[in-house]
Amino acid sequence: MLTVRSFVVVAFVTGLAMAASARAGDGYYRMPTLHADTVVFVSEGDLWRVDASGGIAERLTSHPDEERTPALSPDGAMLAFVGAYEGSAEVYVMPLAGGVPERVTYGADRPAVVGWTPDGRGVIYSTRHFSTLPDVQLVVFDRETSMHHRLPLAQASDGGFDGVDGPLYFTRLPFQGSWTKRYKGGTAQQIWRFGPGDDEATPLTGDFAGTSATPMPYDGRVYFVSDRDGTMNLWSMSRDGGDLRQHTRHDGWDVKSPALSGGRIVYQLGADLRRFDIASGADRALSITLRSDFDQMREQWVEKPMTFLTDVDVAPDGESVVLTARGEVFVAPRRQGRFVQVTRAPGVRYRHATFMPDGESLLALSDERGELDYWRLPLDGVGAPTALTNDGDVVRGEGVPSPDGLKIAYADKNFRLWIADLETGERTMVAESAWETFGDLVWSPDGAWLAFVETLENAYRQVRLYDVAGARIVDATSDRIDSFSPSWSPDGDWLAFLADRDFTSVVESVWGHEQPEPFLDRQTTISLLALDATTTRSPFLPDDEVVRREKKDKAAAEKKDADAGDDDAGAGDDDAAKKDGEGKDDDPTKKGGDKEKVVVTIDVDGLAARLHVVPVPRGNYEALTITKDHLFWIETSREPDAAELKALKIDTEPKHEVKSIAKGVTSYRVSRDGKRLLVRRKDDLHVVDANAGAGAKLDEGKVNLGGWTFTFRPAEQWRQMFVDAWRMERDYFYDPGMHGVDWTAMRDKYLPLVERVRSRQELSDLLGQLIGELSALHMYVAGGDRRDGPDTIAQxxxxxxxxxxxxxxxxxxxxxxxxxxxxxxxxxxxxxxxxxxxxxxxxxxxxxxxxxxxxxxxxxxxxxxxxxxxxxxxxxxxxxxxxxxxxxxxREAELRYDEWEYTRRLQVDEASDDAIGYVHLRAMGAGNFSEFARHYYPVFTRQGLIVDVRHNRGGNIDSWVLSRLMREIWMYWQGRVGKPTWNMQHAFPGHIVVLCDEFTASDGEAFAEGFRRLGLGQVIGTRTWGGEIWLSFSNRLVDNGIASAAEYGVYGPEGEWLIEGHGVEPDIVVDNLPHETFNGRDAQLERAIAHLRAIIERNPVEIPAHPAYPDKSR
Known part of the structure; x- marks a missing residue:
């Protein structure tokens, strides 16, 4: 069994072995291109050339940013590729022998080099630059004339010509964006053919619902990749799409980025390049050695650590702060002192570092042993960390130590709340939720109770109290009010919390433009709950005459007792009396300043009746803390950087003044002794006097982080990130069974390739292959460290x-x-x-x-x-x-899209004589509701409506839009003159259809499916993307990158999963074919207009005339 220290040593030795492997010249090879005996490929973000049989590779490019999608010219002399020499990705051409790259495009909009024309004169590349709807097109750049010729096809993403005057075989649709193996949704790539004189392109691989892509014409056949057997392999077909033949039979490792030249095909498999010989059928891996300094594997300096800050805490005495950044833990002094790097374990990520109550050590989560466990860290960075738990089996949240430091409360990703006993090693499950994980864990001053917040079935949050000794839960708040952010008073008499108790709508009328809706704002109040039945008065309640008399009498009695004690003690006892007073302080764990420990008493009977509301105006509050003398909280607003830290002194004065401590606050914490505030504002930290109120001098209390830098070794972090991504995928994915995939086997399959990784982009490629095994949508790899070039020249x-x-x-x-x-x-x-x-x-x-x-x-x-x-x-x-x-x-890309949208609207208006309205939604984010408001309300009285969600990128506002379209007219108002208006306001009186296509994704698909299921009308177009397992992007890696997990599956009342993997099938299938769409026709829109006109003709919308006015003269 490995000790902690031996594990660290082994990990370090492993890191050295990986570095040695790098020096040996192995690499991770991608995106090959081939001509004769030369292969060019991508590794370390650069282009390399090597002999087609393998050997020592020669670097061709050296720019810090990534060069990709290389393609050798037919004569092998020139190389086209995508680079970012001036900041944006553009197409370049350079001699294979070396030379300055020539820039070909300017503002290309997601370009990729596809190949060359057979005569070698033109570079074929894909781009969205020329399309108004953001669709990819193929363009040929003529190197002799400098002209860019668009091939007359919409949605063509790659392809090749069959001879100089032959047809183009092309892939319709680009890669759909999600790392998803065995994908069969509506955006699955298919191979089409378009030749000179053809009226329209012809589909060739429609017999298979999965992927068929990257056509490579050669010797009377078309070679391509397809996952017809469950894995992407090389196939070929005759020119008309018949006579299918499978050429490679890899199992579980996809063929990627194939390129054909002279009867041979090179391609990526895992981290290797392989070469397939068409004539012989021979297929072998190329043994390639990189002669490189592997610059991206060198020890790297983090010069802006606050970019990676994930957690911050203040010491119990407020004299230092602990920071967790990029998986490492640091302690910074409040004023003067040593800045300590606490952790240095290679390939280990620490999370949620916080001070232990004694202030002598730290508590943090660590994955040092493969799972997330809690560890004690030395405050001074000297000595080895100590494992406190050894039962990690799922992602856990921040550990909250009890006041005596002997227990830890925490919640995990499986919606369970635990208390771990550090003395016995046992853990107790406090509660298990069916809705969300638990939050706001706070121990009582004596450690006998744990307050926490649980989300209920009605989506309200409830503050609950766990009795540690009695193993029982007491509800501190009801299930009828949203309550959160509990905080115990230091004397244990009060539980403060926030609760939304106000339901006053900001919008006061249903009348007005754009369908005014009720909006609840500034709902939150600050509440105090008296825990002991003997505590009846709020600490904010002004003294009345009875209370003043009682206080006066009590003070007089205490003085009399004190005087009597002084007389009895005599002068000789002065020193002893003085000695007895030493050591007394205002420790919040002691009542009245004496040494008596706080004992929290909760009288459950009548608890709800002892609720008080603090006399401050309601607002948008969060993060409440109560100390001996103050309440602190953050008030938010919808303005950027408007979060404001506020304070209220606890007293019985008639007037209570809320003071502002700081604006633009990200977060804050109060030291355990209640004397200091740690305030975070963007990248600055401040530790100030908690009693200073509005007079807190933030600048004087600013923590000096100016010299904070540290290093990391990329290879060690890449391995950690791979395992971390695998583990979080295991714990975040919506199906605990991982779609039937042996997830441990997948880790073991791909983990060895991490040692081949030489750049962050290569790690992303490997992570994509890993998560793709789950065959789910919404699986993305994004962000993280990126090596950019020195120039950023905006186009x-x-x-x-x-x-x-x-x-x-x-x-x-x-x-x-x-x-x-x-x-x-x-x-x-x-x-x-x-x-x-x-x-x-x-x-x-x-x-x-x-x-x-x-x-x-x-x-x-x-x-x-x-x-x-x-x-x-x-x-x-x-x-x-x-x-x-x-x-x-x-902005030009948006402008092109604006034209597409505007011209669709004009077409609908003209073709329907303004009888049909048109609404296009580009996505379903909160900001996209403006598109609905902008286009729907001007036309809500028309006979028909087209809601166009083609190319909708998704979001989460489907219910906003559907609820408005569901409104029905049930009555009319008629005034003395004029036409009637109706209730429900802005209900659409006519007939509605929805347009969708292959790029309708996520919530756009949910909207289309919901529209049909709710009986609002029919859906027209083509089958959609098929991504309906939603995600949160919360499983971030140590470098702020992510390998996302699909977290929330969607199913219908009938008990079947909806949409995922297949897409929404339209009621009326209409395809916008590649050639006619390029020429300007929108067949889907035409069909929608014709469909609605036919319905309107059969069933016109008529507003009934008002009845005869009543005769009430008799």
Missing amino acids: GSLGARLVRDDAAGGYRVERVYRTDPDFPNERSPLARPEVDVRDGDVITAINGVPTLSVPHACALLRDTAGRQVLLHVTRGDAARAVIVEPIPAA
């Missing part, structure tokens, strides 16, 4: 599509993107009235530089967003100069 845009026109002497404006004229601030820079550049105009110079003198006119727009630019423009024979302010490239 400016004129909000228009420009085409090189040598004959006209410049770049012709092919399209100025159009937007809704009711929102002039959203228009293209060229569409502003004072600019007035139109389609067909020619831009001959930008800032005096001829546009034909550079590779592309947009090259002159780099670093110009928001700054004035001089354009020289011709229209026919007229020339003029005009000043314009370019927009960022990201």
